[in-house]
Structures are given as C-alpha cells and as structure tokens.
Amino acid sequence: MEQSSMEKYVPLHVCHVNKTSIIINRAHAFLHFIAILFLIHYRLSFFFQHPKNTTIPTLPWLLIFVSELLLSLAWLFTQSYRWRPVTRTVFPERLPADDKLPAIDVFICTADPNKEPSVEVMNTVISAMALAYPPEKLHVYVSDDAGSDVTLRCTKEAWNFARYWVPFCRKYDLVTACPDVYFSSSEVDSGDFEGSEFKAARTKMEEKYEVLKQRIRRIVQQHSTTGDALHNTRDHPSIIEVINEHPEEEDEVKMPLLVYVSREKRPSHHHNFKAGALNVLLRVSTMISNSPFILMLDCDMYCNDPTSTRQAMCYYCDPQTPSSIAFVQFPQTFRNICEDDIYDGEIRNLMKIFWHGFDGVGGPTISGSNFYIKREALLGSFSKQQASFGTIASAIQIGALEEFLKNRYFWEKRLT
Ligand SMILES: O=c1ccn([C@@H]2O[C@H](COP(=O)(O)OP(=O)(O)O[C@H]3O[C@H](CO)[C@@H](O)[C@H](O)[C@H]3O)[C@@H](O)[C@H]2O)c(=O)[nH]1
Numbered sequence: 001m002e003q004s005s006m007e008k009y010v011p012l013h014v015c016h017v018n019k020t021s022i023i024i025n026r027a028h029a030f031l032h033f034i035a036i037l038f039l040i041h042y043r044l045s046f047f048f049q050h051p052k053n054t055t056i057p058t059l060p061w062l063l064i065f066v067s068e069l070l071l072s073l074a075w076l077f078t079q080s081y082r083w084r085p086v087t088r089t090v091f092p093e094r095l096p097a098d099d100k101l102p103a104i105d106v107f108i109c110t111a112d113p114n115k116e117p118s119v120e121v122m123n124t125v126i127s128a129m130a131l132a133y134p135p136e137k138l139h140v141y142v143s144d145d146a147g148s149d150v151t152l153r154c155t156k157e158a159w160n161f162a163r164y165w166v167p168f169c170r171k172y173d174l175v176t177a178c179p180d181v182y183f184s185s186s187e188v189d190s191g192d193f194e195g196s197e198f199k200a201a202r203t204k205m206e207e208k209y210e211v212l213k214q215r216i217r218r219i220v221q222q223h224s225t226t227g228d229a230l231h232n233t234r235d236h237p238s239i240i241e242v243i244n245e246h247p248e249e250e251d252e253v254k255m256p257l258l259v260y261v262s263r264e265k266r267p268s269h270h271h272n273f274k275a276g277a278l279n280v281l282l283r284v285s286t287m288i289s290n291s292p293f294i295l296m297l298d299c300d301m302y303c304n305d306p307t308s309t310r311q312a313m314c315y316y317c318d319p320q321t322p323s324s325i326a327f328v329q330f331p332q333t334f335r336n337i338c339e340d341d342i343y344d345g346e347i348r349n350l351m352k353i354f355w356h357g358f359d360g361v362g363g364p365t366i367s368g369s370n371f372y373i374k375r376e377a378l379l380g381s382f383s384k385q386q387a388s389f390g391t392i393a394s395a396i397q398i399g400a401l402e403e404f405l406k407n408r409y410f411w412e413k414r415l416t
Pocket residue numbers: 109110111112116143145272273274277297298299300367368369
C-alpha cells in the first residue's frame with residue numbers, strides 16, 4: 001500500500017545542488033587557503049630570523065600580521081555561503097485545483113504619507129490585489145501607522161482602480177501587475193495577447209491609471225493645505241475599514257478583500273514600529289480571514305511576479321515538505337538605482353550568491369519583507385481557532401496584546 005502511494009507522489013518542488021559551482025568554489029577556496037598558509041609562514045618566519053638581519057620594527061609587522069589573521073578568519077567564515085549553493089524549481093501547474101488551495105493574507109505596512117509617496121504605496125496595494133490567486137482566497141491588509149486620512153482615501157481610490165486593473169491583468173495574463181512599472185516600462189508586457197483588442201484595452205487602462213494618479217495627488221494636496229495636516233501621527237485612535245466603495249453593485253469579477261487598518265497609538269505607549277504594526281495586523285486578520293499563510297510586504301516592495309503565491313504554495317502543499325517549514329522567502333529586486341551600479345546597490349551579491357549558499361547549508365534567511373510565512377509558525381495551534389477572543393476593536397487597542405497572549409495560552413491548553 002505504502003509503496004503505491006509513494007509511486008504516485010509527484011513533487012511540487014525540487015532542489016538542485018549546483019555541482020559546477022561547488023567544484024569551482026571549493027577549488028578556489030583550496031587555492032586561497034594555500035595562499036593564506038604561505039602568508040602565515042612568511043609572517044612567522046620574521047620572528048625566527050637573527051635580530052641582526054631585521055630591518056623592519058617588530059610592532060608594525062605584528063599589527064599587520066594580526067589584521068591579516070582576522071581577515072583570513074572572516075574569509076573562512078564566508079566560505080559556508082559558497083560551500084554548497086542550491087537552486088530550487090517549483091511546478092505550480094501541479095498544484096491542486098483552486099478550491100483546494102489554502103487562503104493567503106497579504107500585509108502591507110506604511111508609516112508616513114509624507115515620506116512614503118502615496119502613489120507608490122497604492123501601486124504596491126494594487127499589485128498585491130492582482131496576485132494570480134483565487135480572489136476569494138486572497139485578503140490584502142494595509143497597515144497605516146500614521147492613521148492618516150490621506151492613506152485611507154487613497155486606498156479607496158486604489159480599490160476603485162483595481163476593479164478594472166485586476167480583470168485586465170487576469171484576462172491578458174500580465175506579468176507586470178504593478179501599474180506604474182507596467183506603463184513606464186519600455187517593453188510592452190502583453191501577456192498572451194496581441195492585436196487591436198488588447199491595444200484598445202491597454203489605452204483605456206492607461207487613461208484610468210492617469211486619473212488615479214491625479215486623484216491621489218489631489219488628495220495629498222488637499223491634505224497639506226487644510227487643517228488635516230495637523231493630524232498627530234503619534235496620537236490617534238484605531239480605525240478598521242473593509243474597503244468596498246459600491247457594496248450594492250454586484251461586480252462581475254470577484255475581487256480580493258481589501259482592509260485598511262490603523263492601530264491606536266498613544267505617546268505614552270511604545271508602538272514598536274513595523275513589528276508593532278505587524279502584530280496588530282496578525283490579530284485583526286485572525287478575526288477577519290485567519291488565512292493559514294501570510295505574505296509580508298513593505299509599502300515600497302511591489303509584487304513583481306504575480307505567480308509568487310502559487311510558487312510559495314508549491315512548498316507548503318507538497319506532502320513531503322516537512323511540517324516544520326515556517327517561511328518561503330523571495331528575493332528582493334531593486335529598480336532605478338543608477339545606470340552604473342558599481343557599489344552593488346541592487347545587492348545582487350546577497351540575493352544571487354549568498355542566499356543560495358545559506359539555503360544549501362540549511363540556514364535560509366528571512367529578510368523582513370517579501371516572504372510567505374505560516375500563521376501557525378507565529379501563533380501555534382491557536383491559529384486554527386478563529387475569532388475566539390474579544391472583538392476586533394479590542395484586538396487593536398493598546399494592551400490587547402497581553403490579553404491576546406493570555407487567550408492564546410488558554411486556547412492552547414484547551415486543545416492539548
Ligand atoms: O513605525 C513604523 C516604521 C516603519 N513601518 C514600515 O516598515 C517598513 C520598513 O521600514 P523602512 O523604514 O522602509 O525600512 P528599510 O530599511 O527600508 O527596510 C529594511 O529594513 C526593515 C527593518 O529591518 C525591514 O522590515 C525591511 O524588510 C527591509 O527591507 C515600511 O513599509 C514602513 O512603512 C511601519 O509600519 N511603522
């Protein structure tokens with residue numbers, strides 16, 4: 001019996017060990033190591049020569065020797081990155097049918113509409129709504145730490161635009177789900193389509209995007225010219241709003257849920273920056289959607305591959321993946337840094353070399369954004385109990401964390 005079920009197993013992902021890189025890296029490490037041994041021999045031999053032959057003072061020689069030893073030690077530690085680099089391949093086409101896929105919550109944090117331009121933040125929100133996933137299983141939460149009316153109004157505008165943008169992306173299978181990048185890119189991403197129908201639809205979308213940008217700019221401008229600008233970003237009550245501008249209209253295309261959350265902030269309490277905001281989103285989303293997986297995004301990190309949801313699920317849905325897997329990290333790619341990126345501002349070195357190396361030696365890293373985390377890894381078995389404590393309002397009040405933790409242990413005790 002077991003044999004036949006093993007035979008039927010089709011992997012959803014595979015891990016390749018890069019043999020050529022291993023040979024090159026290890027040969028290079030070996031040669032480098034020999035060179036270091038020669039250097040140490042050279043430095044040490046200085047101390048054994050007759051004092052008469054010595055023309056160089058001992059102290060500088062010793063200092064240089066110590067620094068070289070330290071550098072060699074640092075080099076030795078970094079060899080683990082190059083020891084066994086791996087790459088991974090996923091097979092999203094083998095995933096179960098849409099109705100069997102697990103739900104996903106997307107958390108987007110923003111902190112200040114003056115420092116983080118609203119047009120960019122809304123582009124991130126729109127790109128998350130256009131992720132290639134069943135809309136009823138996708139829930140996007142925007143955390144606004146400033147509690148600003150600007151962000152709330154812009155989120156509503158973004159939702160209105162997404163009602164047209166999401167179907168457009170789906171219909172034409174677009175890879176670039178971020179409107180700003182899509183319309184400013186020199187290469188036209190027409191997905192699977194060409195021809196006049198697509199061109200007409202694209203022109204219409206471009207006009208709608210221009211209108212969206214104008215509206216957002218107007219909101220920002222109105223805000224800076226009225227008394228609203230005096231709004232205290234460090235002292236405000238909580239707001240949660242499910243964005244649905246036209247609840248009476250039955251949309252022909254189903255949309256992911258979009259929720260605006262602004263936690264309560266008071267000067268007398270530490271707000272703990274992004275971590276505090278994520279904690280609140282975790283609690284609020286437990287009440288609303290309680291999806292088993294969460295994608296975390298910074299407000300300036302748009303989704304540049306809408307299929308990332310399905311790619312991440314290839315790890316979680318594979319029956320042979322260990323249940324202890326807690327997160328799937330995607331690399332960050334940066335655009336518009338500068339033409340000659342001589343200081344590697346794009347940090348390709350980290351994303352394309354180091355991360356593959358970490359992964360190969362069993363130590364993948366989390367970068368703080370762009371990862372799909374399992375709710376259970378953060379909340380334990382409590383994550384399976386939806387909305388069992390308090391109300392949404394209490395979940396975002398200061399001090400509710402203690403209450404939440406008390407409840408968490410209460411539920412864990414009852415389950416065991
Ligand atoms: O009180 C705060 C402060 C920041 N943020 C948000 O947190 C995110 C990251 O903050 P940012 O100042 O942009 O940090 P960076 O240094 O640009 O980001 C790097 O460092 C962060 C902190 O370690 C990580 O979270 C990020 O993933 C990583 O890209 C942004 O979306 C902010 O809006 C909040 O929600 N509340």
